[in-house]
Each structure stands twice: as structure tokens, then as C-alpha cells.
Amino acid sequence: MTLIECVPNFSEGRRVEIVDEVVATIAAVDGVAMLDRQSDAVHNRSVITFAGQDAAVAEGAFRGVQVAARLIDLTKHEGAHPRMGAADVVPFVPLKAEDMPACIAVAHAVGARVARELGVPVFFYEEAARREERRNLAAVREGQFEGLREAIRTDAARAPDEGDPAVHPTAGATAVGARAALIAYNIDLASRDLGLARDIARSIRERDGGLPKVKALGLALDDCVQVSMNLTDYRVTSMQAVYAAVQVRAVQAGVEIRRSEVVGLVPQDALVALTRAALKATDFSVAQVLEARILETLV
Amino acid sequence: MTLIECVPNFSEGRRVEIVDEVVATIAAVDGVAMLDRQSDAVHNRSVITFAGQDAAVAEGAFRGVQVAARLIDLTKHEGAHPRMGAADVVPFVPLKAEDMPACIAVAHAVGARVARELGVPVFFYEEAARREERRNLAAVREGQFEGLREAIRTDAARAPDEGDPAVHPTAGATAVGARAALIAYNIDLASRDLGLARDIARSIRERDGGLPKVKALGLALDDCVQVSMNLTDYRVTSMQAVYAAVQVRAVQAGVEIRRSEVVGLVPQDALVALTRAALKATDFSVAQVLEARILETLV
Numbered sequence: 001m002t003l004i005e006c007v008p009n010f011s012e013g014r015r016v017e018i019v020d021e022v023v024a025t026i027a028a029v030d031g032v033a034m035l036d037r038q039s040d041a042v043h044n045r046s047v048i049t050f051a052g053q054d055a056a057v058a059e060g061a062f063r064g065v066q067v068a069a070r071l072i073d074l075t076k077h078e079g080a081h082p083r084m085g086a087a088d089v090v091p092f093v094p095l096k097a098e099d100m101p102a103c104i105a106v107a108h109a110v111g112a113r114v115a116r117e118l119g120v121p122v123f124f125y126e127e128a129a130r131r132e133e134r135r136n137l138a139a140v141r142e143g144q145f146e147g148l149r150e151a152i153r154t155d156a157a158r159a160p161d162e163g164d165p166a167v168h169p170t171a172g173a174t175a176v177g178a179r180a181a182l183i184a185y186n187i188d189l190a191s192r193d194l195g196l197a198r199d200i201a202r203s204i205r206e207r208d209g210g211l212p213k214v215k216a217l218g219l220a221l222d223d224c225v226q227v228s229m230n231l232t233d234y235r236v237t238s239m240q241a242v243y244a245a246v247q248v249r250a251v252q253a254g255v256e257i258r259r260s261e262v263v264g265l266v267p268q269d270a271l272v273a274l275t276r277a278a279l280k281a282t283d284f285s286v287a288q289v290l291e292a293r294i295l296e297t298l299v
Numbered sequence: 300m301t302l303i304e305c306v307p308n309f310s311e312g313r314r315v316e317i318v319d320e321v322v323a324t325i326a327a328v329d330g331v332a333m334l335d336r337q338s339d340a341v342h343n344r345s346v347i348t349f350a351g352q353d354a355a356v357a358e359g360a361f362r363g364v365q366v367a368a369r370l371i372d373l374t375k376h377e378g379a380h381p382r383m384g385a386a387d388v389v390p391f392v393p394l395k396a397e398d399m400p401a402c403i404a405v406a407h408a409v410g411a412r413v414a415r416e417l418g419v420p421v422f423f424y425e426e427a428a429r430r431e432e433r434r435n436l437a438a439v440r441e442g443q444f445e446g447l448r449e450a451i452r453t454d455a456a457r458a459p460d461e462g463d464p465a466v467h468p469t470a471g472a473t474a475v476g477a478r479a480a481l482i483a484y485n486i487d488l489a490s491r492d493l494g495l496a497r498d499i500a501r502s503i504r505e506r507d508g509g510l511p512k513v514k515a516l517g518l519a520l521d522d523c524v525q526v527s528m529n530l531t532d533y534r535v536t537s538m539q540a541v542y543a544a545v546q547v548r549a550v551q552a553g554v555e556i557r558r559s560e561v562v563g564l565v566p567q568d569a570l571v572a573l574t575r576a577a578l579k580a581t582d583f584s585v586a587q588v589l590e591a592r593i594l595e596t597l598v
Contacts, residue, residue, distance in 0.1 A: 003590070003593065005589065031597065033592065033593045033596035033597050034596065035589070035592050035593070035596070051589060051592075051593050052593065052597065095589055095590065181589075239574075239578055240577060240578065243577075243578050257579060258579070259579045259580065259581055259582075260578045260579055260580045261580060261582060261583075262574075262578075262580055262583050262587055264587065265587055265588070265589045265592065266587060266588060266589065267588075267589045267590070268567060268570070268588050268589065268590040268591075271567070271570040271571065271573075271574050271588065272570065274570075274573070274574055274577060274578075275538075275561075275570050275573055278539060278542075278573060278577045279538055279539065279542050279559045279561075279573075280556055280557070280558045280559050281558065281559045281560060281561055282558055283558075283560060284560075284561050288561055288563065288564055288565060289564070289565060289566075289567050289570065290304065290334070290350060290394055290480075290564045290565065290566045290567065291302070291394065291566070291567040291588075291590055291591060291594055292567075292590060293332065293334050293350075293564065294302065294332045294334070294350050294351065294594065294598065295590055295593065295594055295598075297332035297333065297334070298330070298332050298351065298597075298598045299593065299594075299597045299598065
């Protein structure tokens with residue numbers, strides 16, 4: 001059994017009836033668990049989260065792209081967020097670290113089907129990238145819909161991975177990818193020293209030579225300061241690893257960690273990894289979690 | 300949604316075809332996830348583990364008791380383990396701490412149905428006990444099948460909670476209960492000093508004034524010693540609490556914890572509790588675990 005998640009972004013965040021139809025189309029697929037939807041009017045963009053067995057999620061993703069291509073017209077789209085397609089990005093996310101290859105396979109299969117059946121060219125990104133330079137989504141989307149219309153035809157370096165080198169006239173192009181689950185994780189310090197939070201953020205984030213797969217900012221809250229983080233691959237740097245790193249630096253400054261906060265959803269696998277580390281329980285596995293066994297049997 | 304587990308013990312551990320039929324009968328109930336079965340020939344007893352939504356688990360438990368009452372004859376049963384019924388004990392276990400009341404309700408409903416439809420008298424034990432002195436299963440089962448045949452008729456204190464004061468002629472009586480999930484948890488010390496493991500076990504177990512809901516023994520393994528534990532209510536004493544307690548005592552003796560080991564299955568809730576403690580993530584909840592959300596949507 002391979003449980004995966006899909007978090008597609010669609011270029012519509014204002015007309016709720018269109019987002020409703022995309023959500024309903026995906027949710028109608030047997031075996032799809034619809035988990036979340038978020039629309040942003042300024043970005044004019046919606047993020048939908050669903051999960052299930054790989055085959056069900058693949059079907060849901062395809063149908064979502066299909067209905068978006070029918071309902072969303074990029075030639076009339078404006079919004080603050082960069083975009084190149086009606087279904088702009090379609091990342092598949094493994095719920096267990098070892099299922100990344102399955103997610104890459106699903107990305108490639110769905111991408112090929114989108115190009116073949118819908119006439120929307122597809123670029124593969126992050127772990128599903130077929131060219132190293134396409135791992136980075138920003139590079140794939142450079143110039144956005146308007147710029148890509150020309151570049152995809154004239155620049156061989158911008159030719160799609162699947163489909164003809166021409167954007168769909170209204171649905172543009174879609175980036176299909178595979179990536180690790182992202183964990184949004186914040187640590188509050190028992191201090192109002194924003195400089196300290198910023199210093200710690202700088203010292204632990206990858207951009208400044210800190211921990212790999214960690215993005216971090218220092219923020220001031222009402223009554224304390226916070227190190228606000230995105231862990232883009234908990235297999236590489238886990239919640240307990242950043243907790244320990246922040247703790248060391250806080251203690252050096254004579255400050256305690258007040259609390260920490262997991263924002264949104266995390267895969268069970270991240271908790272199993274934390275249990276292994278916290279208890280030196282090196283052999284502990286997801287297969288020992290009752291709910292994982294129930295999922296395996298009933299879903 | 301109320302996911303619960305049931306871990307009935309049946310008085311047959313030698314004739315595999317009978318255990319097969321009990322397992323198949325339970326597994327045939329729609330929505331039941333069959334998780335484990337263990338038979339012991341010396342005990343002449345089998346332990347079956349299944350889970351699902353409360354209604355499905357209640358139906359599975361009833362049908363299991365029904366088929367056991369038909370196939371197992373206590374007048375011909377012998378084995379090392381105390382027993383009083385074909386279906387000897389039927390405990391319901393919540394997967395989330397807050398669902399204990401639901402498990403007690405299921406125990407009472409299934410117990411009433413067993414007495415009414417099968418003519419097997421029922422005693423409620425542990426958290427489902429209706430008399431304080433019946434919390435303890437050993438007290439309920441005193442005298443076993445052979446002794447209870449007489450006592451149930453003549454001693455008002457031994458009258459069942461459901462059904463007539465007479466054992467079923469071949470199926471005996473059944474104890475139906477509710478209890479917290481039991482976690483079997485072992486900690487290996489980097490030492491061959493069995494005395495130390497026994498001292499630590501003694502100092503942390505409830506029986507000798509240690510941590511509540513902890514049973515512990517010191518054992519010698521091939522290359523080290525082990526503190527082997529049963530945590531009978533992880534809500535009261537968690538894995539990380541016993542880990543910390545063992546660590547303090549080991550360090551005092553100049554010994555390190557080598558590793559620890561979770562034996563068998565644990566509910567996700569126990570990992571969420573550990574995450575809260577390890578990261579001071581006080582607001583973290585099961586609802587934030589992706590797999591829990593999928594279960595809620597699809598099961």
C-alpha cells in the first residue's frame with residue numbers, strides 16, 4: 001500500500017464556484033480523502049490538499065487539472081503570485097519517506113496523461129525533474145504564462161518534458177513534481193529580544209550555512225519572539241534536530257524555549273522518526289502504529 | 300469518528316481450525332481491520348487483535364463470542380492459563396485517550412447482548428466495572444470455570460452483571476471490559492549487571508512504590524541487561540517518562556541506555572503525546588496527523 005498526498009495549486013482564488021467545482025471533481029474520485037483547501041484573492045490562487053492510495057490520488061490529480069483547464073483562462077488571469085498554468089503546480093508527496101520513488105512514478109504518469117489527453121505541456125520539477133536545472137520550480141516558471149508562450153516555442157532549453165512545445169491557449173502549462181512533506185514549525189523563546197530570534201534563525205537556516213532543508217525567520221509576537229521555520233525535508237532535518245539547535249543557541253543567550261508549535265498537518269512518519277530519536281528506539285517503525293495498520297487494512 | 304480496538308482472549312490455542320473460524324468470523328464484519336492473532340498451546344488460549352469504528356468492532360466482538368460459544372467446550376478445556384469462558388475476556392481499547400467513555404459504552408452494550416442472545420453470563424471489569432471490586436480481572440475469574448459454576452449460583456457477590464446467575468453449560472462466562480492500550484516497552488542498558496537492571500525495575504514499578512501503571516522486570520539478554528516493562532496506561536505514565544526515570548538511575552550507576560524497544564503495536568496518540576513532551580508542543584494534536592485525517596475521511 002502506498003499512501004500519498006497531492007497539493008495542487010490552481011490559478012483561481014476569487015470565484016469560489018470554480019474552486020468548488022475543482023474540489024468536488026477531485027473529491028468525487030473513489031478513495032480520495034479531501035483534507036484541505038485554501039484560496040487567496042490577492043494571489044488569485046487556491047491550494048487543495050488531498051490524499052489516498054497512489055492510484056486514487058493520481059486519478060484525482062488528473063481530473064483536477066482537466067476541470068481547471070476547462071474553467072480557468074490564463075489570458076484573463078491576474079494575481080500577485082507567479083503562475084504559468086490553470087493548474088499551475090501539481091506536487092505529489094509521500095507519507096512515508098521510502099515512498100518517494102512511487103511519487104516520482106505517479107508524477108511522470110500523470111504528467112504524460114495531462115500532455116496527451118488535455119494538450120497541456122508539462123514540466124517535471126523537484127524530485128521528479130528529468131533535467132537537473134528543472135529541480136527549481138522558479139526556473140521552470142520563469143517569464144510566467146505570458147513569457148512562456150514565446151519561449152517554449154523558440155528556446156530548446158524551455159521545451160516541455162511532455163507534450164508539444166506550445167502552451168495550451170488558455171490553460172498554459174503545468175509543473176508536475178514530487179517532493180518531501182513540508183513541516184511548518186515554530187519555536188517561541190521566553191524573550192522579547194527580536195535580535196536574538198533573528199540571529200538564531202540566521203544561524204540555523206540553510207541559506208546562511210546552517211541546517212540543510214531549513215528555512216527560518218525571526219519574528220516578534222505579542223509577548224515573545226519566535227523562530228518561524230519551514231522544514232522542507234524532515235528526513236534530512238527533523239523537528240527535534242531544529243529544536244535541539246535552537247535550544248543550544250537560546251541557552252547560550254540565557255533564554256529558555258517557551259513552547260513550540262506544529263502548524264498544519266504532518267505525516268505520521270515524522271512522529272515515528274521523532275520517537276526513534278527521543279527514545280533511542282532504533283527499530284521502531286510505522287508498521288507498529290495501530291492507525292497505520294488499520295489504514296493498510298481498510299483503505 | 301471513534302476508532303477502537305478489541306483484544307479478545309479465547310480458550311483455544313491448539314486446534315488451529317477453530318481459531319481460524321473465530322478469526323474469519325470477526326474479519327468478515329464490514330469495517331473490521333484484523334491486526335493480529337497469537338495462539339499458545341501451553342496456555343491453550345488465543346489472543347486476537349482487531350480494530351475499526353466502534354460499531355463495527357462491537358459487531359465483530361459479539362460474533363466472535365458467538366462462534367466461540369458454539370465451538371469451544373470448557374468442560375473439555377485444559378491449559379496453563381486461568382479461564383472461565385470460551386470467550387474468556389473481551390477488552391475494548393480506545394485509540395485516543397478521550398474515547399474511553401465510548402469503549403465503556405461498547406463494553407456494556409456487547410455484554411448485555413452476549414447475555415441476552417447467547418445465554419452466557421457477563422462480568423464487567425477494569426474501566427467498564429460496575430462494582431469497584433470487579434475492576435480486577437483476577438477477582439472476577441477466581442475459581443475459574445469449574446469454581447464459578449457453583450459460586451455464581453450460590454454467592455450473591457459472584458452474580459453476573461448481565462444474564463442469569465448460571466454459567467453457560469459449555470461456554471462458561473465472559474468478562475467484558477474497557478482498558479487503556481497496553482504498551483510493551485523495553486530499555487537495554489549498556490551493562491551486564493543483572494542486579495542493576497533488577498534494582499532499576501524495582502525502583503520504577505508501581506508494585507514497589509514507583510511510577511503508576513508501570514510493571515517492570517530486570518532481565519539478562521545475551522550481551523546486556525534489560526528493564527522490561529508493561530505500561531498499562533500511557534496516559535498516566537508515558538514511554539518518555541519511564542525512559543527518563545530509567546536514564547536517571549542508570550546514569551547514577553555510571554551506565555548508559557544502549558537502546559529501547561517498543562514491542563508490538565502502539566496507538567498514534569502515544570506518539571502525539573511523546574511529540575508534545577519532547578518539543579514542548581503543548582497544542583499539538585492527533586487531528587494534525589495526516590494519516591489520522593485520512594482515516595477519518597475514508598474509514
